Each structure stands twice: as structure tokens, then as C-alpha cells.
Amino acid sequence: MGGRLSTPGRYRESAASDESHPPVRPPSMSRKKLLPASFEDIDSFSLKAPVSACVSVTKLAQYLMQSAKNDMVKVRAFYRWIAENISYDAFGVRLKTYGRQDAERVLQRRQGVCEGYANLFLSLCSEVGIPCKMVIGFSKGRSYNPEIGFTPESETAHAWNIVYVNGQWLPLDVTWGAGSVDEHNRFQKRYEDMHFLTDPKDFAVKHLPYMDNDMDESKVFQLLKRPLSLEEFNKNAMVDTAGTTWGFVSTYKHHTIDVEKKCIITFKTRRMDLQNISCHLKDKSSIEYERYVVLRKTGKNRFKMEVTPPRIGKYDLRLFGKALDSTEVGHSQIITYKINCKSVFDKVHSHPVHSGLWGVKRDVDVAKYGFASSVRSKDVIVSTNGTFKLRLKTQRNPKAIFRLEDADKKDLSQHICPFLGRGFIEVTGNLPKEGVYKLILHSNSGDGQREYDHLGEWMIKCDSPSSKPSTYPSQDTLWGARTEATKYGFLDDIFSKSVFSTSNGELQLQLKTSKFVTTSVKLYQRESKLEKHVFDYYNGKTLVIKARLPNSGFYKLSLFAQHEDKKTSQSLDLVADFLVESKSDTENMKPFPVVYTHAKTYGCTLMEPLHGSLAANQNVRLRLRSKTLKRVMVNNDVHEKKSGDVFDITFEVPGRGSVGVFGTPDLEGSKFDGLYEYTVS
Missing domain, CATH: 3.10.620 (C8orf32 fold)
Structure with missing residues (x-):
């Protein structure tokens, strides 16, 4: 004025x-x-x-x-x-x-x-x-x-x-x-x-x-x-009032910066650590080029701004900031530079739309969401071969959702695999093309909160795409167990199991429990349910899950369990999604028999046959272990244990239809519960 x-x-x-x-x-x-x-x-x-x-x-x-x-x-x-x-x-x-x-x-x-x-x-x-x-x-x-x-x-x-x-x-x-x-x-x-x-x-x-x-x-x-x-x-750069108040000091003292392809401006605020910074890069026609600027925090009160203009010309670069203890909604202008770009790279990638610093937001209390303070240490990830990995340490098991976008806002979340480990969350990914991506994190603090809060975003630079970019099954949350899994009777070891791979198409997963839990498992590939390719039973207080994967690729193995407060409704809740990769196609992979809830209730271990399709008019040997069952019925024939806890039965498969296996813990009576079912081929 x-x-x-x-x-x-x-x-x-x-x-x-x-x-x-x-x-x-x-x-x-x-x-x-x-x-x-x-x-x-x-x-x-x-x-x-x-x-x-x-x-x-x-x-x-x-x-x-x-x-x-x-x-x-x-x-x-x-x-x-x-x-x-x-x-x-x-x-x-x-x-x-x-x-x-x-x-x-x-x-x-x-x-x-x-x-x-x-x-x-x-x-x-x-x-x-x-x-x-x-x-x-x-x-x-x-x-x-x-x-x-x-x-x-x-x-x-x-x-x-x-x-x-x-x-x-x-x-x-x-x-x-x-x-x-x-x-x-x-x-x-x-x-x-x-x-x-x-x-x-x-x-x-x-x-x-x-x-x-x-x-x-x-x-x-x-x-x-x-x-x-x-x-x-x-010539001197025009530092605004906020910049002066905060003690702004930059590597560039002059107002005009001549740029050959790229310039890096490092600066610090001697009197105040900033909660966030943002910028505007505009040419004379007021077109916004903010997506060609990368803002990063490099240390306490220290920052770096990388500017890569897409074309030769003059630009206004305005830097804005917000003090760490500020309660104001907006940002205050810190400084204005004139960028005089004299040359550009042959190929300049625009960045995804993003405002401010990359990484976890400065005003977020990460401990509230279950993360360790070290999650702030990473902001930009460079991939040289199309793959990347980000590991975030946790203090407890957080609820988190990750999303991947390219510079055009296209959702590429099927190219990432975020999973829960013991004491960490890890995100791996396969990037389909050269360019710059944005990995977005939303999290829920629990304590009755329904909505997920935006915690931050990471920039991923890909110099060369993956030769065979894999896509993962659709997954809204983390692979692995939900944070409330222990409330259903599972022990903490379930949180260390998230992602598996097999080279022969066979998988066995063991989950320890504190009590008997009514469960159900489902297997999916490319949104198709493979009902007879998964099989589960109890071995003592350990739930054993077996899967047979007929083709190479990724599968989703979902575990459902009944909460003790919902026993009257018989409803089951999702407690875990496991990601399974089969690295080879398996010929003649036979499915499992259908397993009914009473098989797990009575602690049954099916020893043979473990394939769910039986040849017609053939004699088949059935071996089944259970401490609880007294009698087993197959083809309307009732059998008792001959020795120990094992039923050893030979029966003839009918010419068509199915074969059911039933059991009862009583020595007398006509009521039998369904255990397994085989198809006849």
C-alpha cells in the first residue's frame, strides 16, 4: 500500500x-x-x-x-x-x-x-x-x-x-x-x-x-x-510478511531464476517449523503448472522445491506456508519468484494432482491411527524397474485403505498389494507404465469412527515400467486379518499372515484359536468363487485351511467367523482376506469335498479321500479322525469306531448323484449331522 x-x-x-x-x-x-x-x-x-x-x-x-x-x-x-x-x-x-x-x-x-x-x-x-x-x-x-x-x-x-x-x-x-x-x-x-x-x-x-x-x-x-x-x-527476492516472520532463507536470493531444464530451490524457516507448504506455478496466461513442482521436507525447518517446467517461457512461482501451530484454514504467501525457463527436457512427466508436501501430512497425529512416528521419513519413491515397496511401522494394527492413481487420476489400485504384517504395513506394487504416480492413504482410528481420514500421499516416480505388470484381486482394505479378529477367538499370530505363494498349487494355512470358532472360508479368482477348492478343519485349537489352486495367478482367500454375541442369528462376519499367488498351472487339480459346520464342531480331521469327486461304482476307503463322534453314516450304513479316534470305512460309490458323510456323538438314536459331501462322476 x-x-x-x-x-x-x-x-x-x-x-x-x-x-x-x-x-x-x-x-x-x-x-x-x-x-x-x-x-x-x-x-x-x-x-x-x-x-x-x-x-x-x-x-x-x-x-x-x-x-x-x-x-x-x-x-x-x-x-x-x-x-x-x-x-x-x-x-x-x-x-x-x-x-x-x-x-x-x-x-x-x-x-x-x-x-x-x-x-x-x-x-x-x-x-x-x-x-x-x-x-x-x-x-x-x-x-x-x-x-x-x-x-x-x-x-x-x-x-x-x-x-x-x-x-x-x-x-x-x-x-x-x-x-x-x-x-x-x-x-x-x-x-x-x-x-x-x-x-x-x-x-x-x-x-x-x-x-x-x-x-x-x-x-x-x-x-x-x-x-x-x-x-x-x-534483484532481491520479495519475501512476504509470513516469510519474514518465519525467518525464510533460500538458496536463491534474487527474484528471477534462470532455469536450464530444472532447478532445485532449497530453503529453511529459521524461526518456525511449517505444518505444510504449497505452491502455484503459472505462466503469463495464468495456466497452472503446479504438477511440475515437487515439494519435500528434508529436515527440521528445511525444505526442497524441484521445478521442472514443461516448456520454455516465463512463470510466476509463489510459495505458501502454514505454521505448525496455526489453526487458520488457509496458507500465507511466503515468497514470489520469476522463473525464466530457457530449455526443457525432451520428455517431462506431469505429476498427479497434489497440494503441499508429499508423505504423511504434518498435522496428522499418526499415533492416533496406530502408526509409528517413523512413517514420516518417506515421501518420494523411485522405481527403476516398475516395482516398488513401502513399509510403514505400526504401534498397533491400523485400519487402512490405499489407492494408486496415475497423473491422469486413473485408479490403478489393482496394481498394488497393501498387507498387514506383525508391527508393520507393507505396500508393494507393479507399475504398468513410465511416469509419476500417487499412492494415497486413508485410515480409521477405531473407537467407533466410521469414516476414514486422509493421512497423506506418496509420490512414486517410475523410470521404466514392469515387463509383466501384475494385477491383484480387488481389495478395499489391507490384505490380512481385520483389527477385530481377536474378538472372534483368533490369537495374535493371525496378524502375521497376509500374503502367500505356492509353486505347486497347494496351500496350507494354520491359525491358532483360543476356543472353537464357527468359521467359513471362500476362495475367489478374478471375482469367480471356487467353492470346492478350499477346505478347512480343526486340529485341536488350530484351524487348518487348505486350498488347491488350479491356475497360475492371484487368489483371494476370505475367512468368515461367528462372533459369540451373534450365535442366535448364525451370521458370520469377514475377519480376514488372504492373498495367495500360484506360480504355476496345475493339471488335473481335484477339488475338495464340501465341508459342513458340524465337521469342525466335532473336531473332525478328514484323512481320505481329500478330493471331492468320486468315481461311480468304485470302492472307496474313508478315514476320519474325531474324538467326539461315536458313529458315522455313509450311504445309509452306520459305522462305529474300530480303534482309537479313527473311523476306517470302505464303501461303494453309487452310479450317480452324491455321497454324504454324517456323524453323531451318540451311541443310540437316529439323528445324524452332515459332515462332508462328495460328487459322483
Whole structure:
């Protein structure tokens, strides 16, 4: 903000004569060391000034002095009152009708431009004998164009003050402390503390004194040990208020960056760790190229920005940030660069749409979702052969959903395999093409939460795609057991079993239980159910699951169990999905017999035959072990145990239909329960 000055190029000072003022020289102490821990009391007092105390500059100074014990507090009271009570006359600036800017008129109108703000502050200091000067010069405000810059012939259009407190001269800009003018030329009141007694090196980023058209004589008012030249001031990058507040320091000091194909900007914030950062990269036509910028956190308060423009030309690069402890919704602008791209790569991949830093979001409490803090250590994954692996350590078994997208937002989640291990979650993947992908994580904290929260996103760069990119069965959640599996009677070892492979098409899975659990297992390949290719039984307190996989490829093995609170409904809940890969085709793979619930209830172990199809009119030997059963019935013939716990029965298979095996724990009676069923071929 600024405004046409009534007396361009001149500065004013407080009532004490120039000879009585201490000589203007750079301060010896930093702002941090000079300012007290808090101005809370004087700020509160200043903002409560009654109307009767604001009728003149003299009365206002007298009122504000009442709670001010020293010059520092007086100066603070003046700055705080003006910033809160004087509005910027943006309408008057646009129409050039803002009129005189002397202190009394600005006070009465409660409105002014930069000269009026500076005059009022100067007059209040004069009332109490504090040395103060009004400085005229160039400023990098909203209308500043770095491609044009300032020249000695440029008109000075901004005014501010330097004031002498605690034995030192320091600058302040109460105009900018009061607020700013938006893109619609409307004044937005927003108090800003950073412009109060700013460190001169920070102040000089946007302020350059230029009085009486004499740059050499004006340099002293920069309050710098090595004053800037006009050329340096024009070249220096324009750090915004938030960047100055946070102590932004970058590898690129100048506003314009010449780029050959790619540039990497590293920066840090000396005074504040940021919760997040984001950027906008636009060309002159305002087309957004943010997808050609990668933002990464490299350490505490340290960041890296990699810019790869897709075509030759000029771009505006604006960086935004949010403080770690901020509760504000939006981000504050940190700095603006001009990117002058002189050459580009032959092939430049755009990135998936993403805002801010890659990796787990900074404002997420990862422990709440069951993850260890180390999950923040990874943000970008580079794949040289089309495969990748990401392992995230866990503190408990989280509920998580992963999704893979390419740069065109195409869902490629069937190319990833996220599974639960003991103490970790691992995601592996096969990428079908060269380019850049986005791996998205949503998680549920449990405790009755229904929705899944967005925790973060990883960038995956693929230089060369997989020669045979595999696709996995559709899976909304992690492969492996659900977090509530132990509530159904399974022991913790179930959480270490998620993904399996077999080279001969045979799989055996053993799951320990604390009690008998009513279960059901289902096997799927490419959404087709293979009902007779899976078989399960109990061996003591161990549930044994066997699968026969007829073709190479991936299968989903789903385990259902009954919760003890739902026994009356007989309903079963999904407790685990296991991923099984068969690495070869198996000829003549015979299915299992159908297994009924009572076979597991009675602790049956079927020893033979384990194939579910029996040849017609053939004699077949059936061997079955069970401590509970007393009698077994096959083809309406009842058999008792001959020795130990084993039934050993030979029967003739009928010419067609099916063969059922039934059992009872009673020595008498006619009620038998179904155990197994075979088809006749």
C-alpha cells in the first residue's frame, strides 16, 4: 500500500531538532533481543481508548502514556492504536481524492494513506519527546512489478518511520501493520505485528529509502551496516510478511531464476517449523503448472522445491506456508519468484494432482491411527524397474485403505498389494507404465469412527515400467486379518499372515484359536468363487485351511467367523482376506469335498479321500479322525469306531448323484449331522 505523497521525496521528524537527535546508525541488537516477551497489557489498554481520549493528537498521546512505563511501551501503544483504528483510504488513492495527510486530519477522519499513518505516528512521538523520523522511499507492495523495478527517476510512493528506542534506531511501517489492499482494491483490516520495529535486514527486503532524489544520502536510513544499492534492491527476492516472520532463507536470493531444464530451490524457516507448504506455478496466461513442482521436507525447518517446467517461457512461482501451530484454514504467501525457463527436457512427466508436501501430512497425529512416528521419513519413491515397496511401522494394527492413481487420476489400485504384517504395513506394487504416480492413504482410528481420514500421499516416480505388470484381486482394505479378529477367538499370530505363494498349487494355512470358532472360508479368482477348492478343519485349537489352486495367478482367500454375541442369528462376519499367488498351472487339480459346520464342531480331521469327486461304482476307503463322534453314516450304513479316534470305512460309490458323510456323538438314536459331501462322476 502507498499513495501519492503530498511532498514527494521529503522526510519529516519529531519536534526535537535534528541536532538533538542521536545520529542515525544501524542497531546493535536484534529485534528478538530488544523486544519484551509480551505487549499484552499495553495492547489491551491501547485498544480500549475511549472516544474522549481521541479528539486530538495531544489527548491521545496523554491517554496512551498512562500505562506506558518506558519509550518502548509508548511506541508500542502508538503503533497498536493506529493500526487498529485508522483505515487505509484505498478508494481515495484510486480516485486521488485522499486530501491532506497531516496527523490531526487523519485522526479525525480515522482514515489515511501511508503518509497519514506515518505523520500520525510521528506526531504522537513528538508529543512525548521520542526521536522519530518519517522516511520516504520505494516499497515492494501489491502493485510492484519486479520485471520493471525502480529507477532513480521512479516516483517514491510510500512512507514509513524510524524511531529511537532503547538506544537504537529501528524501522516500523504502521500502514502495513494495519492491513492490506486486496485484488479488488478494498482495504482488508488485519493487524500485523512483524512491521513493528522490524530487523533492518528484513525491513529492507521491501523498503528502500530515497529522499531528495539522493540515494547516497538516503542509505543511512536503511539502518544496515552494508546498505543496498538500488540494483540490489530490485534483484532481491520479495519475501512476504509470513516469510519474514518465519525467518525464510533460500538458496536463491534474487527474484528471477534462470532455469536450464530444472532447478532445485532449497530453503529453511529459521524461526518456525511449517505444518505444510504449497505452491502455484503459472505462466503469463495464468495456466497452472503446479504438477511440475515437487515439494519435500528434508529436515527440521528445511525444505526442497524441484521445478521442472514443461516448456520454455516465463512463470510466476509463489510459495505458501502454514505454521505448525496455526489453526487458520488457509496458507500465507511466503515468497514470489520469476522463473525464466530457457530449455526443457525432451520428455517431462506431469505429476498427479497434489497440494503441499508429499508423505504423511504434518498435522496428522499418526499415533492416533496406530502408526509409528517413523512413517514420516518417506515421501518420494523411485522405481527403476516398475516395482516398488513401502513399509510403514505400526504401534498397533491400523485400519487402512490405499489407492494408486496415475497423473491422469486413473485408479490403478489393482496394481498394488497393501498387507498387514506383525508391527508393520507393507505396500508393494507393479507399475504398468513410465511416469509419476500417487499412492494415497486413508485410515480409521477405531473407537467407533466410521469414516476414514486422509493421512497423506506418496509420490512414486517410475523410470521404466514392469515387463509383466501384475494385477491383484480387488481389495478395499489391507490384505490380512481385520483389527477385530481377536474378538472372534483368533490369537495374535493371525496378524502375521497376509500374503502367500505356492509353486505347486497347494496351500496350507494354520491359525491358532483360543476356543472353537464357527468359521467359513471362500476362495475367489478374478471375482469367480471356487467353492470346492478350499477346505478347512480343526486340529485341536488350530484351524487348518487348505486350498488347491488350479491356475497360475492371484487368489483371494476370505475367512468368515461367528462372533459369540451373534450365535442366535448364525451370521458370520469377514475377519480376514488372504492373498495367495500360484506360480504355476496345475493339471488335473481335484477339488475338495464340501465341508459342513458340524465337521469342525466335532473336531473332525478328514484323512481320505481329500478330493471331492468320486468315481461311480468304485470302492472307496474313508478315514476320519474325531474324538467326539461315536458313529458315522455313509450311504445309509452306520459305522462305529474300530480303534482309537479313527473311523476306517470302505464303501461303494453309487452310479450317480452324491455321497454324504454324517456323524453323531451318540451311541443310540437316529439323528445324524452332515459332515462332508462328495460328487459322483
